[in-house]
Amino acid sequence: MSADLITGPTVVATEATTREEHRPIPPSLVTAAWLIARKDMVVELRTRTALLAALALSLLSIVIFNFAWDPTAVAALDLAPGLLWVIFTFSGLLGLHRAFGVEQADRAMDALLGAPIPRTAIYAGKALGNLALVLLVQLVSIPAALVVYNLEIARVILPLGGIALLAGIGLVAVGTLFGAMTTSTRASELLLPVLALPFFVPVVTAAAQATARLMGGRPVNETIGWLKLLAAYDIIFVVACAFAYTVIADE
Amino acid sequence: MNPSSTTSRPTRTIDGLLLAGLFAVAGAVTRAIWFTPVEARQGLAQKIFYIHVPSAFIALYIAFGLLAVSSGLYLWLRDPRLDRMAESAAEVGLVYMSVVLLTGPIWGKTVWGTWWTWDARLTLTLFLWFIVLGLLLLRQSIEERTMRARYSAVLGLLAALLVPFIHLSVYLFRTLHPRPIVLKPSAPSLPGSMLTTLLISFAAFLLLFIGLVRTRYRYATSRDELLAAEGTE
Amino acid sequence: MALVEAAALTRAFGNRRAVDRIDLAIAGGECLALFGPNGAGKTTLLRLLAGLLRPTAGQARVDGVALPGGAAARAVVGLISHQTMLYPALTALENVEFAARLHGVPNATAAARGALGRLAIADRADTPVRALSRGMQQRVTVARALVHSPRVLLLDEPFTGLDDAGSSTLAETLAELAREGAALLLVTHDVREGLALATHVAVMRRGSIALHEPRIASGEPDAFVRRYREIVSA
Numbered sequence A: 001m002s003a004d005l006i007t008g009p010t011v012v013a014t015e016a017t018t019r020e021e022h023r024p025i026p027p028s029l030v031t032a033a034w035l036i037a038r039k040d041m042v043v044e045l046r047t048r049t050a051l052l053a054a055l056a057l058s059l060l061s062i063v064i065f066n067f068a069w070d071p072t073a074v075a076a077l078d079l080a081p082g083l084l085w086v087i088f089t090f091s092g093l094l095g096l097h098r099a100f101g102v103e104q105a106d107r108a109m110d111a112l113l114g115a116p117i118p119r120t121a122i123y124a125g126k127a128l129g130n131l132a133l134v135l136l137v138q139l140v141s142i143p144a145a146l147v148v149y150n151l152e153i154a155r156v157i158l159p160l161g162g163i164a165l166l167a168g169i170g171l172v173a174v175g176t177l178f179g180a181m182t183t184s185t186r187a188s189e190l191l192l193p194v195l196a197l198p199f200f201v202p203v204v205t206a207a208a209q210a211t212a213r214l215m216g217g218r219p220v221n222e223t224i225g226w227l228k229l230l231a232a233y234d235i236i237f238v239v240a241c242a243f244a245y246t247v248i249a250d251e
Numbered sequence B: 001m002n003p004s005s006t007t008s009r010p011t012r013t014i015d016g017l018l019l020a021g022l023f024a025v026a027g028a029v030t031r032a033i034w035f036t037p038v039e040a041r042q043g044l045a046q047k048i049f050y051i052h053v054p055s056a057f058i059a060l061y062i063a064f065g066l067l068a069v070s071s072g073l074y075l076w077l078r079d080p081r082l083d084r085m086a087e088s089a090a091e092v093g094l095v096y097m098s099v100v101l102l103t104g105p106i107w108g109k110t111v112w113g114t115w116w117t118w119d120a121r122l123t124l125t126l127f128l129w130f131i132v133l134g135l136l137l138l139r140q141s142i143e144e145r146t147m148r149a150r151y152s153a154v155l156g157l158l159a160a161l162l163v164p165f166i167h168l169s170v171y172l173f174r175t176l177h178p179r180p181i182v183l184k185p186s187a188p189s190l191p192g193s194m195l196t197t198l199l200i201s202f203a204a205f206l207l208l209f210i211g212l213v214r215t216r217y218r219y220a221t222s223r224d225e226l227l228a229a230e231g232t233e
Numbered sequence C: 001m002a003l004v005e006a007a008a009l010t011r012a013f014g015n016r017r018a019v020d021r022i023d024l025a026i027a028g029g030e031c032l033a034l035f036g037p038n039g040a041g042k043t044t045l046l047r048l049l050a051g052l053l054r055p056t057a058g059q060a061r062v063d064g065v066a067l068p069g070g071a072a073a074r075a076v077v078g079l080i081s082h083q084t085m086l087y088p089a090l091t092a093l094e095n096v097e098f099a100a101r102l103h104g105v106p107n108a109t110a111a112a113r114g115a116l117g118r119l120a121i122a123d124r125a126d127t128p129v130r131a132l133s134r135g136m137q138q139r140v141t142v143a144r145a146l147v148h149s150p151r152v153l154l155l156d157e158p159f160t161g162l163d164d165a166g167s168s169t170l171a172e173t174l175a176e177l178a179r180e181g182a183a184l185l186l187v188t189h190d191v192r193e194g195l196a197l198a199t200h201v202a203v204m205r206r207g208s209i210a211l212h213e214p215r216i217a218s219g220e221p222d223a224f225v226r227r228y229r230e231i232v233s234a
Helices: A002-006 A008-022 A029-047 A049-068 A076-104 A108-114 A119-148 A157-183 A188-215 A221-249 B016-034 B044-077 B080-111 B120-140 B145-175 B192-231 C042-049 C070-075 C092-102 C108-118 C134-146 C164-179 C191-197 C221-233
Strands: C004-013 C016-026 C031-035 C057-062 C077-080 C152-156 C183-187 C200-205 C208-214
Touching: A029 A049, A029 A076, A029 A119, A029 C092, A049 A076, A049 A119, A076 A108, A076 A119, A076 A157, A076 A188, A108 A119, A108 C077, A108 C092, A119 A157, A119 A221, A157 A188, A157 A221, A157 B145, A188 A221, A188 B120, A188 B145, A221 B145, B016 B044, B016 B192, B044 B080, B044 B120, B044 B145, B044 B192, B080 B120, B080 B145, B080 B192, B120 B145, C004 C042, C016 C031, C016 C042, C016 C057, C016 C183, C016 C208, C031 C191, C042 C057, C042 C152, C042 C183, C070 C077, C077 C134, C092 C108, C092 C134, C108 C134, C134 C152, C134 C164, C152 C164, C164 C183, C164 C191, C183 C191, C191 C221, C200 C221, C208 C221
Parallel strands: C031 C183, C031 C200, C077 C152, C152 C183
Antiparallel strands: C004 C016, C004 C057, C200 C208
């Protein structure tokens, strides 16, 4: 066999040129991001670790808080919005850590980084998968909380979905980047909340305040400032973190 | 690399500037306590201002500014000296922020009647304290030098981006919440001798800051040189 | 023109030079077997050529594209490293298909099935990787690395965990790829497997190339092992 190989190089040129036509065309940023997000969702649906853990934590917290405060002293309307957003933030952290943990286990990350796709596609794909997870948790927990705390549902559910989406994007943009940063460090699961929570403060504040005004039936112009804050945060941190990821991934 | 060929000066145990800064701060505090009149309404508690205000200004604007700028420049130039500067600014800045967060409530309790208030600057200091603490923890958990520098620089820059958002959310938050009645003694309205003391105090704390950062930076340099000498056999 | 070229290629971690001014050229159809003790910098060299690490100094080209050349350079490289680089929750086919799609291979499913067939593991295509033995996983790993018909193959201990049948299937596949014009860089501790495939042989020591010669000059495996030990302990 080795005798064949030594004479190998002489026949190369013709072989290589005929291959040129079949050369694959690497996917675009959007396609690659979607491929990665879809792959993550399939993995998540098979293992269900992060989703179920985040859901369980979220629902459990809603129940526990119900017993931790005295409903005769404090109205649910005053407490629920803040609680909900604190709960989402903490349950979201469970999923954020997992996104890059999946890649780290058998160094599948090397295959992603070695693929002919832009680094930003990896960030976008991971963020998209995380967003799906966070929104899914909210989709279950928000109605659950509204029911358990006996709050008005029909009137607020749609605008509340809008706030959840705006806040979810902000949380995931920053959380995905920090997830990527901490998976390659020691004590990653401890470090992620410490790094991410201060960055979540404006999002949680804005989302909770907007939710409170919405549920309290306040005029829309009281909410608009908070929504603008959320939108501005989303735009700035999606762009900044996508760029930051290329710096992080570049070893 | 031969260790003896490096250009570092022999490490002095005590930095001159640091010593000067320490004496200056001691002097400024002495002047503030014994040689400055007691403020009529706030009483002795007002003396805290001579420590609190300079520390807050230096922590928020100079230390954090230095951290953000050296982080940004590092990502551009990839010079390890900029990383050491960011490291030093973060650590000394954390000390100054801690002073702010400790002295603030002591004054607040006596004058406002409450330990804590979600005032914009106080809140900002608190969150920057958390972020800088996180940054130092992140640095600690990464072995490889260039990776540590890159990650830390990214976090330093993102923190700078976050500042306006924290400011804005505190501002929006307050417009609809009652605030504690604030006696805000703005510096220019202070009587002459108090203003002089405040300025002297500011200069002293700045000198101490420079001394501390310089010492910390030199330590980082020697540490990196030592690691380099060990790493290359 | 060589498919893989390196000139004074250097990569430092902190101040330690894991790869120190390496010159290298591998033409299509050639297979360079790279030996060396642990920590010699072999893996770092592979990661540099795969575009996963940025060189500290020097140049490298893969298929004419200077590294780190972004997507264009990565498109022609297939990488096998110590770890499987697979997702345990996905099936063998899903893993390979995912790699094919990321490389933009037309008709990804068929290509993935083809690659699994080539490694004689087509019958386990729908088994989750988690449920496969280490040797079977290694076959999937190789299929994943080959699915986009890379012109440059960087192989870090590809025979890990393979039984005799698996080893010979892999060796045949690699020889076939070389005949088709691919350039192979094979890092291994198995001198016999390495020499059997090689057209050239190199030894790395403390980040540098200590020996580089055509396969013919290396002689029999036993003789080569004696020389290798001398070089490494020098």
